[in-house]
Amino acid sequence: MTDLTHRGQSLLQELDGFSIEIDAERERADIILHRPPFNVISMHARDQLRAAFEALDEDERVRVIVVRATGEHFSSGGDIKGFLEASPEHVSKLAWNIAAPARCSKPVIAANRGFCFGVGFELSLACDFRIATDTTFYALPEQKLGQIPGSGGSARLQQMVGVGRTKDIVMRSRRIPGKQAYDWGIAVECVADAQLEATTDALVDELRAFSPLAQRTAKKLLNDSEDAPLSIAIELEGHCYSRLRTSDDFREGVEAFHGKRKPVFRGS
CATH class of the missing domain: 3.90.226.10 (2-enoyl-CoA Hydratase; Chain A, domain 1)
Structure with a gap:
């Protein structure tokens, strides 16, 4: 145990x-x-x-x-x-x-x-x-x-x-x-x-290898919108996308992409 x-x-x-x-x-x-x-x-x-x-x-x-x-x-x-x-x-x-x-x-x-x-x-x-x-x-x-x-x-x-x-x-x-x-x-x-x-x-x-924060967000979004009307699902997706744009992991992902290196995500 x-x-x-x-x-x-x-x-x-x-x-x-x-x-x-x-x-x-x-x-x-x-x-x-x-x-x-x-x-x-x-x-x-x-x-x-x-x-x-x-x-x-x-x-x-x-x-x-x-x-x-x-x-x-x-x-x-x-x-x-x-x-x-x-x-x-x-x-x-x-x-x-x-x-x-x-x-x-x-x-x-x-x-x-x-x-x-x-x-x-x-x-x-x-x-x-x-x-x-x-x-x-x-x-x-x-x-x-x-x-x-x-x-x-x-x-x-x-x-x-x-x-x-x-x-x-x-x-x-x-x-x-x-x-x-x-x-x-x-x-x-x-x-x-x-x-x-x-x-x-x-x-x-x-x-x-992915951002822990982005993974958690994706899972919750998909679970929450599974039986939602399309318009509501798109609205929820937009809110989640907007929130992740301010995350450290997103900044790290963008900088790693442009720097042609592997990102180091921290889940924040």
């Missing part, structure tokens, strides 16, 4: 089925699902994952967060028995917990191999970037249990691929292979399974 601090510190003790690693030199944090063989995500782990993202968002050592898993599968989904045992109040918080990657101001990457089902898929959909492999299958299989996705899965998916494809995935409990997910725009890359780690590393380093 790392030395993370958070106002919900007690939640970060004795992590349930996952671990956290911080590489300060590479400005990277990894949340690693680890409950072999299928990395089932418990009800308690959902609360802990939320707290972990909130703590990492406040950690100055971290620029980029990666969600990955040990073994051949990202996650086969949630603890089904836990749903029947949880209180209605607890169940009502599930979507808020799983949306933690989206609320996090820093870039979040989901590295998906093997099964990425149910809440594992929903957690990945809440991330900014999904990297799939030729072994990946995405699915929202809740119809097989007489249920529907409950942590934002159908809603986020519909925003990405439209209502027709979402109905095809949700109402038929279809498994979508990584290549098809890439073709549909769910995943940003689909690589050979052996290349997942290297591809993830490369994306982390690419994102670290």
